[in-house]
Amino acid sequence: MRNATGVKRAAAAPARALWIDGRLRRGDEAALSLFDRGARDGEGLFETLRVDGGRPRFWTRHIERLVLSAAVLGFPVPPSPARLRDGIAELLDEGDMADAVVRITVTRGIPGGRPTRTGVWIDAEPVAGRLWRGTRGGAASVIVSKRPFEPGPLGAHKTTSRLAYHLAREEARAARADEALLVSGARLVLEGAASNVFAVIADQVVTPPLSLGILPGITRAVVLGACRAAGLHARERRLTRADLDQADEIFLTGSVQEVVAVGTLDGRARPRGPVAPRLLEAYRAEAARSLG
Numbered sequence: 001m002r003n004a005t006g007v008k009r010a011a012a013a014p015a016r017a018l019w020i021d022g023r024l025r026r027g028d029e030a031a032l033s034l035f036d037r038g039a040r041d042g043e044g045l046f047e048t049l050r051v052d053g054g055r056p057r058f059w060t061r062h063i064e065r066l067v068l069s070a071a072v073l074g075f076p077v078p079p080s081p082a083r084l085r086d087g088i089a090e091l092l093d094e095g096d097m098a099d100a101v102v103r104i105t106v107t108r109g110i111p112g113g114r115p116t117r118t119g120v121w122i123d124a125e126p127v128a129g130r131l132w133r134g135t136r137g138g139a140a141s142v143i144v145s146k147r148p149f150e151p152g153p154l155g156a157h158k159t160t161s162r163l164a165y166h167l168a169r170e171e172a173r174a175a176r177a178d179e180a181l182l183v184s185g186a187r188l189v190l191e192g193a194a195s196n197v198f199a200v201i202a203d204q205v206v207t208p209p210l211s212l213g214i215l216p217g218i219t220r221a222v223v224l225g226a227c228r229a230a231g232l233h234a235r236e237r238r239l240t241r242a243d244l245d246q247a248d249e250i251f252l253t254g255s256v257q258e259v260v261a262v263g264t265l266d267g268r269a270r271p272r273g274p275v276a277p278r279l280l281e282a283y284r285a286e287a288a289r290s291l292g
C-alpha cells in the first residue's frame with residue numbers, strides 16, 4: 001500500500017493480509033483455531049527474516065533453525081521450504097512489497113488429529129516500520145532489564161512464548177530506549193530482548209556463549225564468521241555488566257536491525273568505534289550473497 005507521495009506504508013493490522021496455511025486472509029478471517037496448541041498454550045516457533053527484492057536473506061539458516069527446533073520440541077513436520085517460499089512470494093505480491101520483514105510461525109497444531117498438522121502462517125511488513133530509532137540513527141539506546149532473566153531449556157529456541165522478552169522490551173520503551181539487555185540472577189549478560197550482544201574488549205570481539213541457553217542468533221553467527229574473515233579475534237566469553245562498562249565498543253545483532261552500535265547504556269554515553277560499522281558492512285555483503 002502506498003500513500004500519495006508513493007512511500008510504502010504498513011496496512012493497519014486487521015487490514016493486512018496474512019498467508020495462513022496456503023491462503024491469503026485478512027481481518028476476522030485471519031484466525032487460528034482455539035484448539036491449536038499455539039493459541040492455547042503458546043506452543044509455537046517462529047522465524048523473522050528480511051527479504052530484499054523478494055529474496056529472503058539467509059534462507060537456509062532460518063529454515064534449519066526452524067526445522068531443528070521443531071524436531072527437538074516434538075512439533076509436526078513444518079511445511080516444506082518451497083511451500084513457505086511460495087507463501088512469502090504470494091504475500092509480498094499482494095502487499096506490493098519487495099523489501100520486507102517476514103515472520104513465519106508454526107504451531108504444534110491441533111491435538112488428536114492423525115497425523116497432527118502444524119498450524120502455519122506468514123506475515124510481512126515494510127522494513128521501515130520495524131527499525132528502531134537507534135538503528136535508523138546509527139546508534140541504539142539500551143537499558144539493562146531490572147528483572148533477572150533465566151533462558152531455561154527453551155531459550156535456545158525461537159518460541160512464540162515471548163512474555164519475558166516482551167516485558168523487558170516494555171521496560172526499554174518506558175525508558176524511551178530501543179532495547180533491553182537481559183541479565184541472569186548470577187549477573188551474567190545474556191542477550192537483548194530481540195538481539196544478541198557483542199563487546200570489543202582488549203582488541204577482541206566477545207559475545208556471551210550459547211551454552212548459557214541464549215538464542216543462537218543467525219546474525220550473531222554471520223558476524224562471528226565475518227570477524228574471522230576480517231582477521232579480528234572473536235570468541236565467546238561470559239560478560240558482566242562491569243565488563244560492558246569497560247568495553248571499547250558494544251553492539252547488538254539481529255535479523256531485522258542487522259548490526260547496531262550501542263550509543264547509550266542506561267542513559268550513559270558509550271564510546272563508538274570502528275568495529276561495529278566494519279562488521280555491518282561485512283554482514284550486508286554476506287546477506288547479499290545469501291539471497292535465496
Ligand SMILES: Cc1ncc(COP(=O)(O)O)c(C=O)c1O
Nearest residue numbers: 194195196215217218219254255
Ligand atoms: C531473544 C533474541 N535473541 C537474539 C535474537 C537475534 O536473532 P537473529 O539474529 O537470528 O535474528 C532475537 C531475534 O529476534 C531474539 O528474539
